[in-house]
Amino acid sequence: MAGGAGRTRRTGDLGFRLGTGAFALVLVLIVCAIGFELTRQSMLSIEKFGLNFWRTEVWDPVAGQFGALPFIWGTLYSSILALALATPIALGIAVFISELCPNFLRQPLVFLTELLAAIPSIVYGLWGIFVLVPFVRALESGMPQALRSLPIFSGPPLGVGMLAAGLILAVMVIPFTSSVAREVLKSVPGAQREGAYALGATRFEAIRAALFYARTGIIGAIMLGFGRALGETMAVTMVIGNNPRISASLFAPQYTMAAVLANEFTEADTELYLNALIEIGLVLFIITLIVNSMSRVLIWSMARGASTAPVVEPVQPPTVEEAA
Numbered sequence: 457m458a459g460g461a462g463r464t465r466r467t468g469d470l471g472f473r474l475g476t477g478a479f480a481l482v483l484v485l486i487v488c489a490i491g492f493e494l495t496r497q498s499m500l501s502i503e504k505f506g507l508n509f510w511r512t513e514v515w516d517p518v519a520g521q522f523g524a525l526p527f528i529w530g531t532l533y534s535s536i537l538a539l540a541l542a543t544p545i546a547l548g549i550a551v552f553i554s555e556l557c558p559n560f561l562r563q564p565l566v567f568l569t570e571l572l573a574a575i576p577s578i579v580y581g582l583w584g585i586f587v588l589v590p591f592v593r594a595l596e597s598g599m600p601q602a603l604r605s606l607p608i609f610s611g612p613p614l615g616v617g618m619l620a621a622g623l624i625l626a627v628m629v630i631p632f633t634s635s636v637a638r639e640v641l642k643s644v645p646g647a648q649r650e651g652a653y654a655l656g657a658t659r660f661e662a663i664r665a666a667l668f669y670a671r672t673g674i675i676g677a678i679m680l681g682f683g684r685a686l687g688e689t690m691a692v693t694m695v696i697g698n699n700p701r702i703s704a705s706l707f708a709p710q711y712t713m714a715a716v717l718a719n720e721f722t723e724a725d726t727e728l729y730l731n732a733l734i735e736i737g738l739v740l741f742i743i744t745l746i747v748n749s750m751s752r753v754l755i756w757s758m759a760r761g762a763s764t765a766p767v768v769e770p771v772q773p774p775t776v777e778e779a780a
Contacts, residue, residue: 491741491742494734501522504728508523509522513525517725526710527713528713528739530696531686533618533622534618534625535625535685536682537621537626538625538626538628538629539626541623542627542630545626546630546677547633549638550633550640551667553565553566554638554642555666569634570635572630573631578691580627580691581690581691581694583624584620590615592617593614595619596609607704607705609705611703612707613707614707617696617709618706618707621692625692628685628688628691629682632677633678633681637677637678640673644666676750676752677751679748679751682751683744686714686744687740688714689717690718692712693712696709696710697709697710698716700716713736713739714740716733717733
């Protein structure tokens, strides 16, 4: 009887494990199916242009010439710019909430940070049109002529352009990066801070030690924000200007991979045009997948290192007998 009950339990456990494993496998199959379908639907463009598709700047649907380099440039430029603007602010928010914030203020700040992450991108885009675009236009108009002559600050005073896109992406990236960085800082063992204080460190030095300990997870949080910026569509489309050309200027209208898909997919009137747009989606899918996978691996390694960190046992003072 006992042996039969044990076999039944083992069979039930095995069935439960296989069932939940099948559900997890569905996610892997979905990702593989997306990659396969994007590759299949873009084969005409891949066969005709090959690697030149990613090296040329010409995007002329009428002539049947397609080069994705301006979109790759615009995607990387806007995402890196957003990351440079958002990272110091996001880390400052994470450090303040996890290390310095009073208890009565911590939960409201956490709620507001999560609320920013939940706002739809179209709302960010509308805010960008009515707030950021006039701000960037006024900034460029008031800039000294000596600075406007530099390539990075040249361009028409339109307001729409790379700087507006970078600013709105930075605002959208901040809540993601700060939330993950806050959780990473919470996973730092208390012994790290206590050891720093025991050695006479100031509060700033103790926080710096915690940041150094959590550096791998923080890098993962930054890369997670980078992946979020790479795939953003509507907000960027509304403020970047949508001009397929490569420029180093912060004020010049440019284009991103996600924006060209949103704008031109319904206008693709030839099979080659449609395949070229799908190939852009394929590369954006691969880049986003790689960036997010790397960030998850870094965060996992940080959490694993924190869970396996040795516990420092306090040193007991010798007894009177031992001292004697």
